[in-house]
Amino acid sequence: MRLSRYFMPTLREAPADAQIVSHQLMLRAGMIRQEAAGIYAWLPLGLRVLKKIEQVVREEMNRAGAIEILMPTLQLADLWRESGRYDDYGKEMLRIKDRHERDLLYGPTAEEVVTDIFRGYIKSYKELPKNIYNIQWKFRDEQRPRFGVMRGREFLMKDAYSFDIDEAAARRSYNRMFLAYLNVYARLGLKAIPVKADPGPIGGDLSHEFMILADTGESQVFAHRDLVEMGAPGPDIDWDGDLEPEVTRRTSLYAASDEMHDAARFEAMPEDKRMTARGIEVGHIFYFGDKYSKPMKALVTGPDGKDTPVQMGSYGVGVSRLVAAIIEASHDDSGIIWPASVAPFGAAVLNLRAGDAACDAASETAYATLTAAGLDPLYDDRDDRPGAKFAAADLVGIPWQLIVGPKGLAEGVVELKARGSGERQTLPLDAALRAITG
Template identity: 95%
Template structure:
C-alpha cells in the first residue's frame, strides 16, 4: 500500500479522553475512532489488526476441532424466555422491538441461539462431541464502558460452545479449548496464564480465565512464577487423545485472580515463586452442564436409549479487547510494537526523499520485492520530512522499517530498522530484503 493513497490518520497528541496507553495509541495511530461511549468505528489499520487476530483465533479453534458458524447479532427474546435469562439479564441487555412489536435483543452472548441450532439437528450421542463457534459482534450495555475497546459496549467476541453426552466427555472438550487458548495467545506474542475462575452455580473446577500480565489490568493476579514461562503446548498435540496430563501440568500450579484467591495456598509456595501482578482477562472458559440444554430441551439419546440433556461448555475470547491487550503488553514511548503475527503491514518502506530519482527507484524496487514476497508492505511515499516518516512508522508499529535516503543511495546501501529492538543495520538493498523475507 502506498501511504499517499491510504487512509491512516495519525495524531501527534492523544485525545484527552484516552487515559490508558493502549487507548491513546489506538487513537494516535488511527486504529479506531470513538463514536459513543464504548462504541468504536474501526479504521483501516485497526481493522487489519482485528482481522489478523480473528484469523489466528479461527485457525486454532479449527485445529482443536471446533467448527465455525455465524449467528445473528439480533436474537429473538422468546429464546431467552425459554432459558429464563430474558428477565435475569438486566440492564446490560439491549432490548429492541421490530415493526411487528416483537421483542428482539442485541446478543450479549449466544448460548440460547446455539442451543436452538444444536437441538434442531443433533439427536444422538453418536454425533457428539460437537463444538460450534462464531466470531461475531456482541453488545453489552455496560454501566461504565472504559479504557477504549478494552471494555467497550460493542465488542468482537469469539464464542465457542461444546456439546457432549456426559460430564467426562465434556471435560475432554474443555481440555481441548484450554490448550487451544494457550496456543492462540502464544501466537499473538502474549504470555497468558490460566487462572482458576468462579465456576458459578454449577460448581466444580471447570472454569478458567486467561490473563495476560499488564500494569493496567483490571484484575489482580496471584500465580506461581513458573506458569508465566511455561509456554503453549503447540499445534502438534493429539487433540482427540488424552489431554488431561497436559492440562493438569498447568492447573496444578497455583494461579488465581482476586475473587478466587487463597492466601494460605499462595503463602505456602516458595517466596521466589510467588508472583503478584495486574492482569487483563482475554479469555474465559467454563463448563456449565445442563444449564441451557435442560430448560431448552436440547436432548440427545445415549447408548442406553435414554434421552439426556447435552452437557455444555462455553469458551470466549475477546477479539477486539485483544487489540488493546497486545498494545498494553507491547509498546514503548514511540508507539506500538506489533508482533509479526498481527502487524497491519509486514514491513514499511520509508522514502526519505520522495521525488528524488535515486530514492524513488530503490523504493519502488523494494516495494515490489516485498509485495511479491507476501509481506504486504506499506510504502511511505509521501512528500514529507524524514522525521515525520520515522515518527509515523514507529507509532503504528510495523515490525521492519526499510529506510531509503540519499546518503545511503550514494553508497549503495539502505538502512534496516527492527521496530521491536530499535536495532539498525546499514546494508545493501538485497541483503535487507533477504533479512526481512527470511
C-alpha cells in the same frame, strides 16, 4: 499499500478522552474512531489488526476441532424466555422491538441461539462431541464503558460452545479449549496465565479465566512462576488423545486473580516461585452442564436409549479487547510494537526523499520485492519530511522499517530497523531485503 493513497489518519497528540495507553495509541495511530460511548468505528489500520487476530483465533479453534458458524446479532426474546434469562439479564441487555412489536435483543452472548440450533438437528450421542463457534459482534450495555475497545459496549467476541453426552466427555472438550487458548495467546505474542475462575452455580473445577500479563492490567494476578515459564503446548499435540495430563500439569500449579486469591496457599510456595503481576482478562472458559439444554430441551439419546440433556460448555475470547491488550503488553514511548503475527503490515518502506530519482527507484524495488514475498508492505511515499515518516512508522508499530535515504544510497546502502528491539543495520538494499524476507 502506498501510504499516499491509504487512509491512516495519525495524530500527534492523544485526544483528551483517552486514559490508558492502548486507547491513546489506537486513536493516535488512526485505528479506531469513537462514534458513541463504548462504540467504535474500525479504521483501516485497526481493521487489519482485528482481522489478523480473528484469523489466529479461527485457525486455533479449527485445529482443536471446533466448527465455525455465524449466528445473528439480533436474537428473539422468546428464546431467552425459554432459558429464563430474559428477565434475569438486566439492563446490560439491549432490548429492541421490531415493527410488529416483537421483542428482540442485540445478543450479549449466544448460548440460547446455539442451543436452539443444536436441538434442531442433533439427536444422538453418536453425533457427539460437537464444538460450534462463531466470531460475531456482541453488545452489552455497560453502565460505564471505558478504556476504548478494552471495555466497549459493542465488541467482537469468539464464542465457542461444546456439546457432549456426559460430564467426562465435556471435560475432554474443555481440555481441548483450554490448551487451544494457550496456543492462541502464544501466537499473539502474549504471556497468558490460566487462573481458576468462579465456577458459578454449577460448581466443580471447570472454569478458568485467561489473563495476559501487562503492567497496566486491571487485575492482580498471583501465580507459580513455573506456570508462566511453561509456555504453550504448541499445535502438534494429539487433539483427539488424552489431554488431561497436559492440562493438569498447568492447573495443579497455583494461579489466581485477586477475587479467587488464596493467600495461604500462595505463601506456602517457595518465595522464588511466587509471582505477582498485573493482568488483563482476555478469555473465559467454563462448563455449565445442562443449564440451557435442560430448560430448552436440547436432548440427545444415549446408548441406553434414554434422552438426556446435552452437556455444554462455553468458551469466549474477546477479539476486539485483544487488540488493546496486545498494545498494553507491547508498546514504548514512540508507539505500538506489534508482534509479527498481527502487525497491520509486515514491513514499512520509508522513502526519505520522495521525488528523488535514486530514492524513488530503490524504494520501488524494495516495495515490489517485499510485496512479491508476501510481506504486505506499507510504502511511505508521501512528500513529507523524514522525521514525520519515522514518527509515523514507530507509532503504528510495523515490525520492520526499511529506510531509504539519499545519504545512504550515495554509499550504496539503506538502513534496516527492527521496531521491537530498535536494532539498526546499515547494509546494501538486496541484503536488507533478504534479511526481512528470510
